[in-house]
Amino acid sequence: MAHTSASSAGSGAKAPDSSRRSERSRQAIFDAALALVGEVGYDKLTIEGIASRAGVGKQTIYRWWPSKAAVLLDAFTAGIDEDYEKGLPDTGDLAADLKTVLRATADEFNDHAFQAPYRALAAAGANDEELSRTFVARLMEPGTQVYVNRLRRAQEAGEVAADIDVRVAVEMLLSPFSQRWLMRTGELTHAFVDTLVDQALRGLRPRD
Amino acid sequence: MAHTSASSAGSGAKAPDSSRRSERSRQAIFDAALALVGEVGYDKLTIEGIASRAGVGKQTIYRWWPSKAAVLLDAFTAGIDEDYEKGLPDTGDLAADLKTVLRATADEFNDHAFQAPYRALAAAGANDEELSRTFVARLMEPGTQVYVNRLRRAQEAGEVAADIDVRVAVEMLLSPFSQRWLMRTGELTHAFVDTLVDQALRGLRPRD
Known part of the structure; x- marks a missing residue:
């Protein structure tokens, strides 16, 4: 996703x-x-x-x-390549930027018409290794990379500690969201997104 | 899972x-x-x-x-109810305890014979809402609760800050693991597990 x-x-x-x-x-x-x-x-x-x-x-x-599979993957990426190129907003306030984007994403994934094709492809990918490798490479990995880039910039600016593994930090931010959605383990509310961002960033700050 | x-x-x-x-x-x-x-x-x-x-x-x-579905869910839980009752180890060192358990779990999920039935059930659940609700209630939620209980004890002992949402903290620890496994977005190595535990706990400590 x-x-x-x-x-x-x-x-x-x-x-x-x-x-x-x-x-x-x-x-x-x-x-x-x-x-x-x-x-x-x-x-x-x-x-x-x-x-x-x-x-x-x-x-x-x-x-x-x-x-x-090729049709579907092009259909998915056609709508979002532009977003990927634009990257995440950068107002200088990392927490606010992440909350803005993840709240909007939660709204989308709570919309059945929007999320049904993602769900079908993700479920098929869980069982089909070749499909999932393509799904990850074309769709999930570029989406993850947008967050990695934003966190790297924050790291360069000193907002995120130098010894943080940014890739794992992004997974800690995004995977709970994906899991609640895909496995239906919890609701995707704005309150959940805000708590997730606050607790994730809390662990990333430089130690005094 | x-x-x-x-x-x-x-x-x-x-x-x-x-x-x-x-x-x-x-x-x-x-x-x-x-x-x-x-x-x-x-x-x-x-x-x-x-x-x-x-x-x-x-x-x-x-x-x-x-x-x-009923046969499968009983088959899964037959092996693990005992583990759930026992709970996580508590040596007084939260990071070491989490690494021990998650390293062993990574080894299991890297074993094809062990993980294939979980994968089949998780993939079916992504597409089948009723199945996934049962899967979550019988299998995932009790497994998550074991971690919630361990973190609550750490919170009572002052190792985890009082204002942390323990449930979300557990999701930040476990969902990246589940996602790497189910969607094949990354390897489940001991190094990954250790980084995950260290970065997750870093954000949970009380502020001085």
Whole structure:
């Protein structure tokens, strides 16, 4: 799962007609794939089903992608690559920035339509090692890296102690969130997110 | 998943023959269910398959359990209820105690035969809300509670600050472990476990 609030910004660039048609088909295929996997689960998702829902021929899909997993992963990353490049906000207040992003992410993961495709892919990945390696490399790892980068900057600024393992610190911040969501071990409330951020940062500060 | 190193201690109690036969059948059914779910996954697991592998009639299983989920959950908890009652070690050194238990747990979860049934059940639970609620209530929550109890004792002893939310602290300790394992986002090494414990405890200490 990606722990950054994803926004779907439209592209303002002008493109020739054929490329615009392609872009419309691509987007229709992504929308269909995300909707379908949330409804039927990964195992029952088919290229035929995606094509039919998107109103395109299945050859159109096979021309661009080798498998349903490839379609899905592109569909997920299409919406969030921009967020990943932008990185986390940096107002100089690490706790406030983390709370802002994780509260928005909690709201998204409490929205069934948004989270259903993630859940289907994550559950399929738990059982399917190859799928999960791709899911992690394409989606989870870049999402984690956004936090690692923000914490590294805080470390350089002296807000985080020099001897902290930033990677493990990010896992301590994000994994409780993921686990509550995926295994339904607890609610994703703003109060939970705030406590998580406060307790995580408490252990990262330089010792006097 | 249960984050306590499970030991399978035999019972020394003498039982009448029929009850011993029952106990042998029960154990054979548990062994068969755990082996099979690790091999074929939760969706393809059947009561018939378990009965056949265990060498019992399927009516024997239906007499004791209403569903395959019920068999599996009893099979998992049979081995670990004893560990849950015993609780975590308490040598007075919280960091050392947590490292001892989590290192042993890492060794177990790096063992394919041990972890395959957990993985199958956890993956099935991610997609199946009712199953996951039972899985969490019967297996994950009691395992988490063992850590909550140990940290509460440390809080009473003044090793953990009074204003720490112990529940969230335990999630910060255990969820990164679960996530690395379930989503294959990283290795479960002793070095990782040690860093996790040290960084988690660093944030829990009372402020001077």
